[in-house]
Amino acid sequence: MHKLFGTDGIRGVANQYPMTPEMAVIIGKAVALKFKSTNRDSRIIIGRDTRISCNMIEYALASGVCSMNVDVLLAGIAPTPAIAFLTHSLKAAAGIVVSASHNPYYDNGIKVFDGSGYKLSDEAENEIETLAMNNNLLCQNVTNNDTGTVNHVEDPLVKYLEFLKNTMPLGFSLDGIKIVMDCSNGATYKIAPLIFSGFGADVKLLNVNPDGKNINDNCGSEHIESLSKKVLELKADLGIAFDGDGDRLTAVDEKGNKISGDRMLAIIGIIMKKKNILPNNHVVSTIMSNMGLVAVFKEKGINHTMSQVGDRYVMQEMIRTGSVIGGEDSGHIIFLNHQTTGDGILTALKLMEFLKDESLPLSELGKIMKVFPQVLINVKVSKKPDINKIPQIKDAVKYVENILEEKGRVLIRYSGTQSICRVMVEGPSQDETDKLCRFLADKVKEYIG
Known part of the structure; x- marks a missing residue:
């Protein structure tokens, strides 16, 4: 076994x-x-x-x-x-x-x-x-x-609905807010529309008809193309997309642009500090976080540590550092003063709470963080040997790191849930980053694909 x-x-x-x-x-x-x-x-x-x-x-x-x-x-x-x-x-x-x-x-x-x-x-x-x-x-x-x-x-969903309502401030309302919601034909398809319409939002729904085989099928947090298009078409205030089991969130601003987990962390962390509700002035992310998140937290004087990939490791680091907010760029965001794991619906509610508090469109809040050019290529692999023990890949990584110097970084790791190797490069320009990432992905495919 x-x-x-x-x-x-x-x-x-x-x-x-x-x-x-x-x-x-x-x-x-x-x-x-x-x-x-x-x-x-x-x-x-x-x-x-x-x-x-x-x-x-x-x-x-x-x-x-x-x-x-x-x-x-x-x-x-x-x-x-x-x-x-x-x-x-x-x-x-x-x-x-x-x-x-x-x-x-x-x-x-x-x-x-x-x-x-x-x-x-x-x-x-x-x-x-x-x-x-x-x-x-x-x-x-x-x-x-x-x-x-x-x-x-x-009534399990009723109990969960009441829990979500109790995480929000007394009198919280989404009256006048138009939301496009993509439930990925997954586990949120019943509960998510109820909570947001219950707070008074005008909710337009996508992918809420699961048939057992259409979950995550070109929809949800991993595939936001149709969500972005619908936000623009309906002139909505924002779009939100959950993954199949509802623990991730990807948002789309009113201009149709993606707001990733890192950007949400930046928005939430900075506003929580501004409101004096950020214990220990600390936020946790993972080693996959964009360098832009590191830069903005440093600029704003927010303590920031990175855990290994996986929201349970984010949670462990949050407990260690006394943090109440942490997450991953994939959209797992943990509000430890309310929940014990990543919660896409709760994250969307909190994002909208801060959106209303700041009286700014999501596109303006998103400017808080400058995203460094980043390319991620998933390479299918037949085995998962120690990458550090493959000389050809080690040499290729060193070559790319010498080119980037202090202007970027390389991260190569196996997925913990699929037979793939994730090759990520951040760099000074999109073209150069794309070229270097493809170079490394080709090396991974050649030697362990």
Whole structure:
């Protein structure tokens, strides 16, 4: 059995290892065994997104959990941050989300939260992997006389809706604001329209008709072309796009321009400092953040540290530094004074709160941060050897870094959720950056593609 957990849970092609019903039963057993001895109730909440294979994985997980004499609460289709919230608020032992986030419909995944609603540490993931690989240990803990039961969470989206409302200031209103919203045919398709229209916004909807196979299909936070076009066509104040499981947000200003996670972090961090609500004057991002974010935080006197890629690592660094805001350029933004994980809907609400406070269009707020030219190329790979031990790639990186000197940077890393290597270059001009990134991507493809 190969390593199960990647950057963000377990992920793979549905009906292929490890995303098979047989493995889901084993993983359900391992998660139940890991968390059943806690002081919380022996109940595990399971939620899912809209992809066609979710029921298969969901029911297999529930079967595994029940076999360990632990009860299951099914939340149905719900955003990942909703499951994090429900796990904590309902005092469950753990929460599981069946989702492959922004991946195509034919992929699926399993994300696990502890009883406090936090993603697992490396140590906890390793413990679950060890249990999953030790069938004798799992079998020893099966009771013949007692099994868990499966029930449904009562009004899970209503509970999450109330939580979101309570994160906003008293009297908060979006009256007069026109929003174009792309729900990616994913887990936010019901809840997101309700929350924004409930605050009085004029909401125009895109991709809210999931059929099991159209999740993330040229839509959502990874594909904003149609969103940008619709914002311009309707003369909307902004556009917002969620990914398949609702923990990411990409925004579009009234001119149709993308506002990435880094830019949102810059806007939110700087305004929070201005309002004296930025504890420790500190914001956390990742090593993939644009150099422009580093520059603007330095200019504004905001302390800034970078974690490794993955919102759970952002969270760990936030806790270490006493920060309440952190995130990734991909759009995972964490508001630790409200939520325990990235939450796309909450991020959109907070962005609009600050937009109203500043009485400026989003295009003007976006000018807070100058984005350095950046090119990211994803190279499909057949294996994932240590890049630092491949002389040809090391030499190519050194060559590019010598050209860039202090005017840019290179970052090459494997995806933790897909069989790809991410090659990123930032540089002084778009043309030069593009040329250098393609040079490195070709080297990666030649030696490990």
